[in-house]
Amino acid sequence: MAAVTLTNVVKRFGVFEVVHGANIDIADGEFVVFVGPSGCGKSTLLRMIAGLEDISGGDIAIGGKVMNDVEPADRGIAMVFQSYALYPHMTVEQNLSFGLRMNGNPKPDTERRVKRAAEILRIDELMQRRPKQLSGGQRQRVAIGRAIVREPQVFLFDEPLSNLDAELRVQMRVEISRLHKELGVTMIYVTHDQTEAMTLADRIVVLKGGNVEQIGRPLDLYNDPTNRFVAGFIGSPKMNFIKARIVGRDARGVVVELAGEEKTRIVQPLAGAAPEPGSKVVVGVRPEHFGNAGEGDADIAVAIDVVEHLGGTSFLYAKTANGEDVVIQRDAAKVPDTSEIIVSIRKSYLFDEKGLRLR
Amino acid sequence: MRTQNATAYRFLTPYLLVFAVFWIWPIVSSFLISFQATRTVPWRFAPTFNWGRLIGDPAFYNALKNTLLILVIQVPVMISLAIVMAVLLNSPLLKARGLYRFAFFAPVVVGEVAYSAVFRLMFSLDFGIVNKLLESVGLAKIDWFSNVTPAMALIMIAVTWRWAGYNAILILAGLQSIPEDVYEAATLDRVSKLKQFLYITLPLLKPVIVFCAVLSIIGTMQLFTEPFLITERGGPGGGTETLGLLLYRQGFRSLNFGYASAVAYTMAGLAIAITLVQLWLTREPK
Numbered sequence: 001m002a003a004v005t006l007t008n009v010v011k012r013f014g015v016f017e018v019v020h021g022a023n024i025d026i027a028d029g030e031f032v033v034f035v036g037p038s039g040c041g042k043s044t045l046l047r048m049i050a051g052l053e054d055i056s057g058g059d060i061a062i063g064g065k066v067m068n069d070v071e072p073a074d075r076g077i078a079m080v081f082q083s084y085a086l087y088p089h090m091t092v093e094q095n096l097s098f099g100l101r102m103n104g105n106p107k108p109d110t111e112r113r114v115k116r117a118a119e120i121l122r123i124d125e126l127m128q129r130r131p132k133q134l135s136g137g138q139r140q141r142v143a144i145g146r147a148i149v150r151e152p153q154v155f156l157f158d159e160p161l162s163n164l165d166a167e168l169r170v171q172m173r174v175e176i177s178r179l180h181k182e183l184g185v186t187m188i189y190v191t192h193d194q195t196e197a198m199t200l201a202d203r204i205v206v207l208k209g210g211n212v213e214q215i216g217r218p219l220d221l222y223n224d225p226t227n228r229f230v231a232g233f234i235g236s237p238k239m240n241f242i243k244a245r246i247v248g249r250d251a252r253g254v255v256v257e258l259a260g261e262e263k264t265r266i267v268q269p270l271a272g273a274a275p276e277p278g279s280k281v282v283v284g285v286r287p288e289h290f291g292n293a294g295e296g297d298a299d300i301a302v303a304i305d306v307v308e309h310l311g312g313t314s315f316l317y318a319k320t321a322n323g324e325d326v327v328i329q330r331d332a333a334k335v336p337d338t339s340e341i342i343v344s345i346r347k348s349y350l351f352d353e354k355g356l357r358l359r
Numbered sequence: 360m361r362t363q364n365a366t367a368y369r370f371l372t373p374y375l376l377v378f379a380v381f382w383i384w385p386i387v388s389s390f391l392i393s394f395q396a397t398r399t400v401p402w403r404f405a406p407t408f409n410w411g412r413l414i415g416d417p418a419f420y421n422a423l424k425n426t427l428l429i430l431v432i433q434v435p436v437m438i439s440l441a442i443v444m445a446v447l448l449n450s451p452l453l454k455a456r457g458l459y460r461f462a463f464f465a466p467v468v469v470g471e472v473a474y475s476a477v478f479r480l481m482f483s484l485d486f487g488i489v490n491k492l493l494e495s496v497g498l499a500k501i502d503w504f505s506n507v508t509p510a511m512a513l514i515m516i517a518v519t520w521r522w523a524g525y526n527a528i529l530i531l532a533g534l535q536s537i538p539e540d541v542y543e544a545a546t547l548d549r550v551s552k553l554k555q556f557l558y559i560t561l562p563l564l565k566p567v568i569v570f571c572a573v574l575s576i577i578g579t580m581q582l583f584t585e586p587f588l589i590t591e592r593g594g595p596g597g598g599t600e601t602l603g604l605l606l607y608r609q610g611f612r613s614l615n616f617g618y619a620s621a622v623a624y625t626m627a628g629l630a631i632a633i634t635l636v637q638l639w640l641t642r643e644p645k
């Protein structure tokens with residue numbers, strides 16, 4: 001059982017710094033997801049934890065022990081690669097047992113561990129096949145099985161589902177959740193898919209350009225993002241951002257006027273100092289936080305371009321009076337047949353020009 | 360569909376004609392000639408004339424023995440060397456990789472006569488750099504051209520020098536097709552570099568190695584240039600005469616085409632047989 005602690009972790013490739021001092025505390029048994037756009041340094045962080053990349057600065061500790069100079073095999077971790085990295089010339093059984101056999105593990109114990117992994121992942125019937133005779137989902141199971149066999153304290157997953165089709169992805173997501181409950185060990189999971197992050201994680205680490213943007217439980221990130229990036233990244237479809245400006249302050253908070261909507265005022269509660277009247281800000285509204293006219297803080301008129309019907313809900317792709325694109329979520333039954341409608345903003349977030357949340 | 364095929368064949372006709380005249384016909388023709396007595400004109404059909412002679416000909420057995428000896432020693436040595444060279448070429452520590460790759464490949468494009476001449480100079484008794492080096496470390500110099508064993512060794516060294524780099528480049532391509540993360544997975548599995556090489560790299564390279572071995576076997580079965588030019592027509596005293604040389608001597612010196620054709624078919628038959636055995640031994644378990 002092991003907690004994982006990253007303290008000011010820096011990674012440089014030559015002169016190019018790609019991780020700029022990451023501080024992440026992962027509790028024993030926790031399921032943590034690193035999420036962020038492609039190229040933000042998720043894999044690099046994971047590979048540093050695994051020991052496949054040197055650490056340029058800071059410390060990585062697993063189970064309270066600093067691992068910077070410890071061999072990958074001695075860190076008590078197991079990793080599942082995006083490409084599965086199965087040994088192509090070995091059967092599933094040989095793939096699972098290879099590491100143990102090479103290290104002279106007693107045969108009965110090896111067999112026990114392989115059998116257990118096969119049972120957990122339900123791959124018993126595939127044991128004599130080679131990787132190329134398996135489907136993508138089956139390969140994925142074998143790759144996870146190879147990690148289970150090592151009986152690690154920490155599992156590392158690098159985008160394990162990104163090569164699977166949508167349906168299989170959902171199915172494997174559930175399996176991985178189940179696996180976490182069953183084994184109860186720490187898991188660190190890397191993905192660029194916020195849905196995977198939201199559904200799997202105990203806590204999410206949002207990364208951007210080598211910086212940790214925010215760490216928190218899925219719903220905390222959804223309800224209380226610290227900046228515009230996290231607000232836009234978490235939630236699907238993504239949050240709408242509408243240009244606005246500060247017009248003043250009253251007893252309830254700061255008063256904001258939406259661009260192109262001179263008569264519309266939104267009052268945002270604000271604990272901190274308010275920006276000068278006249279400063280530009282951005283109001284963020286999630287698609288699901290638009291309501292019927294008169295039901296929210298403020299009403300705006302939008303022109304509908306396209307309607308997407310998903311069954312129970314529909315998405316309206318529309319433009320504000322100022323020409324900004326917004327996506328509005330509606331019950332399918334409540335989709336209007338006019339192209340101009342008034343919607344209300346039931347809940348909104350305020351960001352300053354740099355993208356920091358004003359709260 | 361049909362007319363499309365017909366059009367394709369019409370485009371291929373010029374090539375097929377050349378192929379038929381200069382490839383198919385000689386193959387058929389030499390097969391027929393091998394059953395004819397060709398020492399006197401007119402040639403006459405005599406099935407046992409050449410084949411019967413072959414079975415009892417000491418010169419044939421000498422050439423066969425030399426060829427097979429070179430085959431069983433030189434091919435494994437060269438392939439092993441090529442694997443080592445490929446692994447070194449693939450090392451991330453290597454600087455100026457392109458230069459080495461060129462250097463390893465260069466012997467193949469050097470003219471055969473030029474390379475043979477250089478080898479004769481390098482291995483010459485009194486002035487050759489090889490003997491000078493031997494003497495400088497206190498060893499006796501070797502008369503490479505007058506004794507059979509050194510002469511055979513010289514042939515093998517020359518052939519290896521010429522073709523090891525070529526095979527190394529082929530094997531390098533195989534090495535580079537093995538994904539890096541397989542080794543990373545093995546590293547996490549606590550498998551040492553040596554065991555990674557033995558249990559991952561070698562098995563995954565098997566198809567390429569078999570391919571190189573087959574090419575080398577076919578090449579060695581036809582070995583001609585080196586014993587012809589370096590050890591001067593299979594010298595000393597036929598000690599390095601190969602099947603290729605015997606064929607040349609019979610066909611183009613004695614103008615005995617029937618016997619030369621029989622030797623040629625024997626060479627081809629042996630190459631096919633050895634290759635089949637090789638493929639069977641290294642077949643994919645299934």
Ligand SMILES: Nc1ncnc2c1ncn2[C@@H]1O[C@H](COP(=O)(O)OP(=O)(O)O)[C@@H](O)[C@H]1O
Nearest residue numbers: 013016018036037038039040041042043044045
């Ligand atoms: N071996 C490497 N050498 C140089 N730059 C690298 C190397 N590996 C990754 N990078 C760079 O580091 C950044 C982060 O990469 P990575 O961790 O793979 O991103 P992610 O997994 O989040 O998509 C990228 O800009 C990438 O180009």
Ligand SMILES: [Mg+2]
Nearest residue numbers: 042043044159
């Ligand atoms: Mg990645």
